[in-house]
Amino acid sequence: MESQTQQSRYVRTVSSVAALGGLLFGYDTGVMSGALLYITPEFHMTPTQEGRVTAMLLVGAAIGALLGGRIAEMLGRRLSLIVAAGVFILGSLWCALSSSVFMLASARTFLGVAVGAVSIVAPMYIAEMVPARVRGRLVSLNTLMIVVGQLVAYLVNSVLASSGNWHLMLGMAAIPGAMLGIGMVLLPDTPYWYARHNRVDRAHEVANRAGMHLSEFLDAKEEQGPSRRKEWRALQQRWLLITVMIAIGVGITQQISGVNAVIYFAPTMMSQVGISTTNSVYTAILIGVVSVVACWIGLKIVDRVGRRRLLTIGLSGNVISLILVAIMFRHATESTAMAYLCLALMALFVAFQQSAVSLTTWLLMSEIVPVQVRSIGMGMAGLMLWIANWFVAQFFLPMVDALSATGAFGVFAVLGALSLVFVRIFVPETTGRSLEEVSEEFRRRWS
Structure with a gap:
């Protein structure tokens, strides 16, 4: 038997390596916020084309999440x-x-397939590799690495801002990609996957190293082995279908908050209210730092406060922050001070989002999809999350043109309020409970 110290060290190592996928996810979604300022004039892009180049990553991500x-x-x-x-x-x-615009959009689509796949598989891998008592903190490490990746992207953008070298901004993602690949070569698969594929001895070995019990994975083998029903047929069971629909709703909740409108376009928005292009790139660093600090705080408290309660707090803070942003943006062009006040309010919104909403939604998605439909359920939830993300990226700037920034942020505030109602009605508390216990609650509630 492994000692408790060895088990703790092992699960931290496993989670840290898998979370490099989150770093890549964050870098590739964040880097365009600064790169666009230099790509747009070089390729003479319209606002619609800017949105398209940004959003094509999300088209690929939707495909990657589904598959x-x-x-x-x-x-x-x-x-x-x-x-x-x-x-x-x-x-x-x-x-x-x-x-060219076409070549860049095509490359971003291809890259997005990996972003979408990692967004589903990395949290799944961590959730299945760690004990329930630390699952919240360690799965949330993936979310922390997403915002770290975005901050790294902002820092790279700021370093390269004077040269405008967007080619290097985008190419730097190859480095953490290599780190993820090498790290995963050295790690095993999860006990769940080994048990489902009749490799019980290997499942026992990995579970023992991580401080988990083999019985959990024998249940997985019974439900997911070669004689199991196909997952699509399993969705005919009412409780399984409803559970997957709730997971989809959780994923959409994260995106319709409007967070990625800020992540992707904060520099663009700041440049539109009179801040210089170079300084607009630097303002994104503030958003990145706030994201990392907030996510770190959320990671520390999520297992104590609880997923559902923390998500409720985050959504409430989002709505209030967005209302303030919508009001103040009407006056952002009056002075530089007003513009920076808007930036501060956007940072407040990001703090609520990253400490509570983004952190808990990725975690909840990995916890509430039952083992009987885990691959399809996670894929469908991820697909709808990325489709919602695509709509935000594709239509935010045109929506600002049509409704003004005040109107656009007001729309997100309304959607945040609706998300809060959804969470209070449908999302259960999962803190400190095994994946089997969470599934059993859904079975009792919705059968």
Whole structure:
């Protein structure tokens, strides 16, 4: 038997390596916020084209999320992450070498497939590799690495701002891609996956190293082995279908808050209210720092406060912050001080989002999808999350043109309020409970 110290060290190592996928996810979604300021004049892009180049990553991500769960079931979580790392490397180099809007959009779509797959498989891998008592903190490490990746992107953008070298901004993602691939080569797959594929001895070995009980994974083998029903047929059971729909709703909740409108376009918005292009790139660093600090705080408290309660607090803070942003943006062009006040309010919104909403939604998605439909359920939830993300990226700037920034942020405030109602009605508390216990609650409630 492994000692408790060895088990703790092992699960931290496993989670840290898998969370490099979150770093890549964050870098590739955040880097365009600064790169667009230099790509747009070089390619003479319209606001619609800006949105398209940004959003094509999300088209690929939707495909990757839909397929990610199924591929992870066939190949294993570990090998899926290794393949995704290879796609990250190739996609990053393709972006860096792009010489037209079409080529860049195509490269971003290809890269997005890896982003979407990793967004599903990395939390799944961590959730299945760690004990329930630390699952919240360690799965949330993936979310922390997403915002760290975004901050790294902002810092790279700021360093390269004077040269405007957007090719290097986009190409740098190949480095953490290589780190993820090498790290995953050295790790095993999860006990869940081994048990489902009749490798009980290997499941026992990995579970023992992580401080978990083999009985959990024998249940997985019974439900997911070769004689199990196909997952699509399993969705005919009312409680399983409703549970997957709730997971989809949780994923959409994260995106319709409007967070990625700020992440992707904060520099663009700041440049529109009179702040210089170079300084607009630097303002994104504030958003990045706030994201990392807030997410770190959320990671520390999520297992104590509880997922559902923390999500409720975050959504409430989001709505209030967005209302303030909407009001103050009407006066942002009056003075530089007003513009920076708007930036501060956007940072407040990001603090609520990253400490509570984004952190808990990725965690809840990995916890509430039952083992009987885990690959399809996670894929569907991820697909709808990325579709919602695509709509935000594609239509935010045109919506600002049509409704003004005040109107656009007001729309997000209303959607945040509706999300809060959804969470209070449908989302259960999962803190400190095994994945089987969470599924059993859904079975009792919705059968």
